[in-house]
Amino acid sequence: MKETAPSAATPAKTGSAKEPxxxxxxxxxxxxxxxxxxxxxxxxxxxxxxxxxxxxxxxxxxxxxxxxxxxxxxxxxxxxxxxxxxxxxxQSYLHETGSLDDLLQYAASRLEIRHTRIADVAAALVPCLNGASPAQWLRLEGVRFEEGNAQPFCWTQVYLHPDHAGVARLIGKRSTPVYELIEETYGVRIGEAEQTIRMCEATDEVAALLGLAKKATVVELLRVYRLTDGKVVEISRNLYASTHFSLTFKLRRAEVGR
The missing domain is CATH 1.10.10.10 (Winged helix-like DNA-binding domain superfamily/Winged helix DNA-binding domain)
Incomplete structure (x- = not known):
C-alpha cells in the first residue's frame, strides 16, 4: 500500500507534510x-x-x-x-543530525565487498525491524579503505530488505551511499536514519582484518534506515579501530511537550 500524508479529513493530525x-x-x-x-x-x-x-x-x-x-x-x-x-x-538532551547527508562524513571511503549471501538478520538486530520478518535478507560483508592506504580501517556488514536487495550489484562499484542507491533504484524515500554508537570487543576475524590484537576494543556504529512509512530497508554495522574514530557534536535542550 502506497501511503500519503492524510487529508484534512483525518482526525487531529498535526505536523508538517514533509515530516516522516x-x-x-x-x-x-x-x-x-x-x-x-x-x-x-x-x-x-x-x-x-x-x-x-x-x-x-x-x-x-x-x-x-x-x-x-x-x-x-x-x-x-x-x-x-x-x-x-x-x-x-x-526533560532530556538531544543530538539530531541535520540531514542524511551529514552522515556522509563517516562514509567517505572505498568499500570492498568480500562476502554476499542470503541470511536471516542476526538475533541481536531483530528488535530494529519493528515486527518485520528477519528471514531472507541479503547480507553483505566487506572492509573500508582510506585513499592510498592498503590497510582496512573499518569492517562493514549490511543487511538489505528482500524488496530492495537489487542494489547489491551497485555497492562498491559506485561511491553513492547505499541508502541513495535504494532511493534511486526503487523510487522510494528514506525518511530517517537512526544511529547508535557503542564500544564492543572485536571478533578474531575482524581483529585480523583491521590489523588489531585479539579481543581489541572497537567502536561500533549501527545505523537503521527507514522509509517515510517506517519500513526498515537497510541495517548497517561498521566496526572501527578506536584509534580511527572520533565524534564531536553539540547538544541542545529538548522542549517539553515537543
Missing part, C-alpha cells in the same frame, strides 16, 4: 494526550484502530508508538495494549 508519516502520528497523539483525550492510565486505541483512523500501515503506527515509548509517554504491556504513562515528555 510516523512522526506526524506521534505529533497528533501527543497533542491529544496533552489535551486529555487519552488520560494517563488509560489505553490508546489499538494498532489496527490507529491504522484505520490515520489510513496508514501498521508499520507506520508501530514506529509512532515506539517513539512515544522511548519518550516515556506510553508503555506497551502484554495483554493490556498501549497505556498512557505521562502527558509530558521527560
Amino acid at each position: 508519516l510516523y512522526r506526524q502520528v506521534v505529533a497528533a497523539l501527543r497533542s491529544e494526550i496533552l489535551q486529555g483525550l487519552h488520560p494517563v492510565g488509560q489505553n490508546l486505541p489499538t494498532e489496527g484502530e490507529l491504522a484505520e483512523r490515520f489510513q496508514l500501515s501498521r508499520h507506520t503506527i508501530r514506529e509512532a508508538l515506539r517513539e512515544l515509548r522511548l519518550n516515556g509517554v506510553v508503555a506497551s504491556r502484554r495483554g493490556s495494549g498501549t497505556v498512557v504513562l505521562s502527558s509530558t515528555t521527560a
Whole structure:
C-alpha cells in the first residue's frame, strides 16, 4: 500500500507534510494526550484502530508508538495494549543530525565487498525491524579503505530488505551511499536514519582484518534506515579501530511537550 500524508479529513493530525508519516502520528497523539483525550492510565486505541483512523500501515503506527515509548509517554504491556504513562515528555538532551547527508562524513571511503549471501538478520538486530520478518535478507560483508592506504580501517556488514536487495550489484562499484542507491533504484524515500554508537570487543576475524590484537576494543556504529512509512530497508554495522574514530557534536535542550 502506497501511503500519503492524510487529508484534512483525518482526525487531529498535526505536523508538517514533509515530516516522516510516523512522526506526524506521534505529533497528533501527543497533542491529544496533552489535551486529555487519552488520560494517563488509560489505553490508546489499538494498532489496527490507529491504522484505520490515520489510513496508514501498521508499520507506520508501530514506529509512532515506539517513539512515544522511548519518550516515556506510553508503555506497551502484554495483554493490556498501549497505556498512557505521562502527558509530558521527560526533560532530556538531544543530538539530531541535520540531514542524511551529514552522515556522509563517516562514509567517505572505498568499500570492498568480500562476502554476499542470503541470511536471516542476526538475533541481536531483530528488535530494529519493528515486527518485520528477519528471514531472507541479503547480507553483505566487506572492509573500508582510506585513499592510498592498503590497510582496512573499518569492517562493514549490511543487511538489505528482500524488496530492495537489487542494489547489491551497485555497492562498491559506485561511491553513492547505499541508502541513495535504494532511493534511486526503487523510487522510494528514506525518511530517517537512526544511529547508535557503542564500544564492543572485536571478533578474531575482524581483529585480523583491521590489523588489531585479539579481543581489541572497537567502536561500533549501527545505523537503521527507514522509509517515510517506517519500513526498515537497510541495517548497517561498521566496526572501527578506536584509534580511527572520533565524534564531536553539540547538544541542545529538548522542549517539553515537543
